[in-house]
Every structure is written in C-alpha cells, then in structure tokens.
Amino acid sequence: xxxxxxxxSHVSVSEGALVLLRCNYSSSVPPYLFWYVQYPNQGLQxxxxxxxxxxxxxxxxxxEAEFKKSETSFHLTKPSAHMSDAAEYFCAVSEWxxxxxxxxxxxxxxxxxxx
Amino acid sequence: xxxxxxTPSHQVTQMGQEVILRCVPISNHLYFYxxxxxxxxxxxxxxSFYNNEISEKSEIFDDQFSVERPDGSNFTLKxxxxxxxxxxxxxxxxxxxxxxxxxxxxxxxTRLLVL
Numbered sequence: 568x569x570x571x572x573x574x575x576s577h578v579s580v581s582e583g584a585l586v587l588l589r590c591n592y593s594s595s596v597p598p599y600l601f602w603y604v605q606y607p608n609q610g611l612q613x614x615x616x617x618x619x620x621x622x623x624x625x626x627x628x629x630x631e632a633e634f635k636k637s638e639t640s641f642h643l644t645k646p647s648a649h650m651s652d653a654a655e656y657f658c659a660v661s662e663w664x665x666x667x668x669x670x671x672x673x674x675x676x677x678x679x680x681x682x
Numbered sequence: 683x684x685x686x687x688x689t690p691s692h693q694v695t696q697m698g699q700e701v702i703l704r705c706v707p708i709s710n711h712l713y714f715y716x717x718x719x720x721x722x723x724x725x726x727x728x729x730s731f732y733n734n735e736i737s738e739k740s741e742i743f744d745d746q747f748s749v750e751r752p753d754g755s756n757f758t759l760k761x762x763x764x765x766x767x768x769x770x771x772x773x774x775x776x777x778x779x780x781x782x783x784x785x786x787x788x789x790x791x792t793r794l795l796v797l
Contacts, residue, residue, distance in 0.1 A: 599782040599783040601785075603788075608790075609790055610686070610773060610788040610789050610790040610791055611725070611773065611775075611788035612788070613785055613787070616783065616785060618782075618783030619783075657725065661782040661783065661784075662782070668730070668777075668780055668781060668782045668784065668786075669715070669727040669730055669738060669740075670717075670725075670727065670786060671727065672724050672725040672726075673724070674723075674724050675724070675725075
C-alpha cells in the first residue's frame with residue numbers, strides 16, 4: 568500500500584523567507600503525487616501535481632515541488648513567503664484501481680507566517 | 683470556475699440518528715468521492731462512486747454508510763445510525779476521470795458533530 572509522510576506538523580517562517588515543506592512517499596509503482604492546501608474554514612484546493620514528465624512541477628501562488636525518485640520525496644517550496652500563505656498543506660499520493668482512484672493524504676503541515 | 687458544493691456546512695445530531703450529507707459535484711464529472719477528517723487526524727478516503735455504483739470503499743465505510751446519486755446533480759452520503767466517533771469533517775470530491783493522475787476537486791466540507 569502507498570503512504571505519505573510529512574515531516575513537521577507545524578512550520579513557521581518569516582514573511583519573505585523561503586518556504587520548504589517536506590514530503591516523502593512510499594510506493595511500489597510510479598506514483599502520482601499531489602499537494603493540496605486548506606485555508607481556514609475552506610475545502611482542499613489543489614496546489615500542484617506530478618504525474619509524468621518534468622520532475623519540477625509549478626503550481627498556483629508561486630509554489631513548486633520536485634519529484635525525486637531516488638529520495639522518494641516531493642518537497643514543496645516557495646521562494647518568498649506571503650502572509651496569505653498561512654494554511655494547512657497536505658501531501659498526497661494517488662492509488663489507482665482498475666475502476667477508480669483514491670487519494671491517500673499525509674497528516675498535514677500547518678504553515679504559519681511571521682510578520 | 684465550477685466548484686463542488688456541499689450542504690449543510692455544519693450539522694449537529696444526536697447519537698443514533700440518521701444524517702444525510704449532500705454534495706453537488708462539478709457538472710461534467712463522472713467520478714465522485716467521499717472523504718472524512720476527524721479533528722486532528724488525516725483526511726481519509728471513504729468511498730468512490732462511478733456509473734451509479736460503488737467502485738471502491740475503505741474499511742471505514744461499513745454498513746452504516748451508504749451513498750446515492752438520487753438525480754443528475756446530487757451525490758449523498760447517508761449515515762444510518764450515527765455514533766460519537768462519526769464526528770468529523772466530511773469532504774465530497776469529484777473528477778472527470780478515475781485514473782490515478784486525475785485531479786479530484788473537493789468541496790468545502792460538512793462538519794458533523796454527534797452528541
């Protein structure tokens with residue numbers, strides 16, 4: 568079975584600083600990887616995803632993530648944090664059956680931005 | 683931009699009562715899902731639904747749970763006899779296709795509290 572591990576349940580950075588949220592996955596097959604964001608009192612919004620091809624994936628709001636097969640990682644980065652980035656971030660992997668897929672989420676990382 | 687909607691946003695019920703959580707998926711999507719998030723825990727897959735039948739369900743999705751697409755627009759999750767441990771945020775999602783890399787679009791969630 569596939570799984571996702573997010574290192575650090577809470578990350579705090581200063582406004583303008585680099586954001587790095589760590590994610591490692593476990594999968595016996597080439598994975599489909601996702602980052603979702605959840606703002607307070609809102610649903611889950613897709614930031615970016617990796618399926619095939621280029622290993623550096625760019626998403627919305629200036630975020631990007633790099634798929635590194637050798638490290639089984641899919642870390643999320645943003646060069647300069649903004650106050651509006653404060654939210655919960657979920658790394659996820661998709662498990663695909665013959666008829667449908669399901670998403671397996673990590674435990675989430677809460678990102679706080681210090682002024 | 684099309685979005686998944688869910689009603690109600692909050693529901694409080696007594697243990698043993700039946701609840702129905704409602705979702706309106708994105709109109710051209712064919713695959714539908716329910717996930718839940720118990721406070722402080724991971725988002726967990728419950729069930730996927732395609733072509734008017736369940737494609738996959740987790741071990742959480744026992745006989746107390748059922749899903750239905752009663753008409754062309756709604757997708758419902760019914761809990762027949764609620765338990766205290768059913769208290770959670772329930773997310774509906776939909777996707778155009780069921781393949782592993784397909785994006786699932788999530789609704790804002792229904793927060794269920796069982797007393």
